[in-house]
Amino acid sequence: MKKWVALFLAVSACLSLFANGKSDAPASSAGGVTSVDFYVWSDGNDEYSRFFDSFNEQGLNVKINPKYIVPADYGSKLTTLLAGGISMDAYMQKSQTDMFPQYYNGYIEPLNDLMASHNYDYNQVKSWDASISIDGKVVALPHRGGKYYTYYNAKAFEAKGVPTPTELVQKGEWTWDKYVEISQLMSDNDEKTFGSCLYTWGSCSVYPAAQEGMNFINADGSIDVDNSLLKSFQIRKTLEDGLDSPRLVDLKVTKTHYSQVFYTGMAPMLLIGEWFPGTVQNGFSKDLIKGYTLEDFRITRLPCDSADYNSIGAPTFGHVHAKSKKKDAAFEVLAWMASPAGALVEAKMGFLPPMVDDKVMEVLSTNVPDKTSLEYFTEDVPVKPFFYTKYGSKVEQIISQYVEKYLLGEISDSELIPAFKAEMQTIVDTTN
Numbered sequence: 001m002k003k004w005v006a007l008f009l010a011v012s013a014c015l016s017l018f019a020n021g022k023s024d025a026p027a028s029s030a031g032g033v034t035s036v037d038f039y040v041w042s043d044g045n046d047e048y049s050r051f052f053d054s055f056n057e058q059g060l061n062v063k064i065n066p067k068y069i070v071p072a073d074y075g076s077k078l079t080t081l082l083a084g085g086i087s088m089d090a091y092m093q094k095s096q097t098d099m100f101p102q103y104y105n106g107y108i109e110p111l112n113d114l115m116a117s118h119n120y121d122y123n124q125v126k127s128w129d130a131s132i133s134i135d136g137k138v139v140a141l142p143h144r145g146g147k148y149y150t151y152y153n154a155k156a157f158e159a160k161g162v163p164t165p166t167e168l169v170q171k172g173e174w175t176w177d178k179y180v181e182i183s184q185l186m187s188d189n190d191e192k193t194f195g196s197c198l199y200t201w202g203s204c205s206v207y208p209a210a211q212e213g214m215n216f217i218n219a220d221g222s223i224d225v226d227n228s229l230l231k232s233f234q235i236r237k238t239l240e241d242g243l244d245s246p247r248l249v250d251l252k253v254t255k256t257h258y259s260q261v262f263y264t265g266m267a268p269m270l271l272i273g274e275w276f277p278g279t280v281q282n283g284f285s286k287d288l289i290k291g292y293t294l295e296d297f298r299i300t301r302l303p304c305d306s307a308d309y310n311s312i313g314a315p316t317f318g319h320v321h322a323k324s325k326k327k328d329a330a331f332e333v334l335a336w337m338a339s340p341a342g343a344l345v346e347a348k349m350g351f352l353p354p355m356v357d358d359k360v361m362e363v364l365s366t367n368v369p370d371k372t373s374l375e376y377f378t379e380d381v382p383v384k385p386f387f388y389t390k391y392g393s394k395v396e397q398i399i400s401q402y403v404e405k406y407l408l409g410e411i412s413d414s415e416l417i418p419a420f421k422a423e424m425q426t427i428v429d430t431t432n
Helices: 002-019 047-056 071-084 096-104 112-117 122-132 154-160 165-170 176-186 207-211 227-241 248-254 258-263 276-285 327-337 340-348 358-367 371-378 392-407 413-430
Strands: 033-041 062-069 090-093 141-144 148-153 269-273 297-300 316-320
Touching (some): 033 071, 033 327, 047 062, 047 327, 047 340, 062 071, 062 327, 090 096, 112 327, 141 327, 148 154, 148 276, 154 176, 165 371, 176 227, 176 269, 207 227, 227 392, 227 413, 248 392, 258 269, 258 276, 269 276, 276 297, 276 358, 297 371, 358 371, 392 413
Parallel strands (some): 033 062, 033 090
Antiparallel strands (some): 148 269, 148 297
């Protein structure tokens, strides 16, 4: 009986180890092919599924085993999976600033040694170094550039006889005040057709502040909040009060995606990130866009008050999981994504790769047929990241809370900055 009990306990212990992904067994493979469990936000029939399929179709000795999570649930579920110690080899980062706590909690593998052993040419993505490094360690590789733009439907502007954002950029007049003015001119003021749309994310409410270089909290924990935050909130409130932009609360309650706002003509102008041309391409391919064609789709710079233009954003990237038993294979996947070969696949889907050469430009032109739009989409300009420190994820939560308070009249102009600074200090005091 004692032997059976001992055997049962031994087997139970082994099963427990495997269930928690902590087994020291070597990476499994079939037919010489190593399978990499890669987590990503996707419905299994979108750009990420196609991106993964493109890698797998090469017939290499590494294969991606996709682990799809519904986009709306990705952040919370990924956090749970990482904390629970689930076995995974790589994952995509949806909220870039989340990489800081994940790295410090030991979930992300530094890539410097892997880059050296695989002879990866880091120079091809080195321009993004500040966005993918922590404490001098490269912790991610980008598969997409990171930049925000003004997207608009030229047909709608022509119908109203209103100057386009591109025309105003070329005149040096595309400021934030002009953005408000043009949004007002384009709106029907009927709560059905608006002039433009600022989406619901906290970051979308602080574009001007980010362009001014306001960090909210600096890396050393010092507070950096000024009146550019108030101006950012005022822009949104002015547009919402005049029925020139969909209300933030309405977008949230109805769960209206920014793509639907643009697809349906609810707003002919949208300020959003570099992935949107791929989203539009997908909309046309699925016959979701009515009343205009791809030739009417335009891209230009964000509004900007500085004489020296800058955009905002950060690249989209993936990590090797620190507890993976297949780190080399996982790195091979990330390295391909952050290579000229991966860039071409990304470009074919209408997205901005982290590197742009003549071949990429040629491919992008099929999704961005307007030559001027393509020039603005690929121009080399300074890009400032949003609150890019270990405090960033918490900062965005506070922005979201305070912009709602401000729009609802629960906090005044004079109260905003002092109250917000106090919230930032609380974050610093409670963050390790």
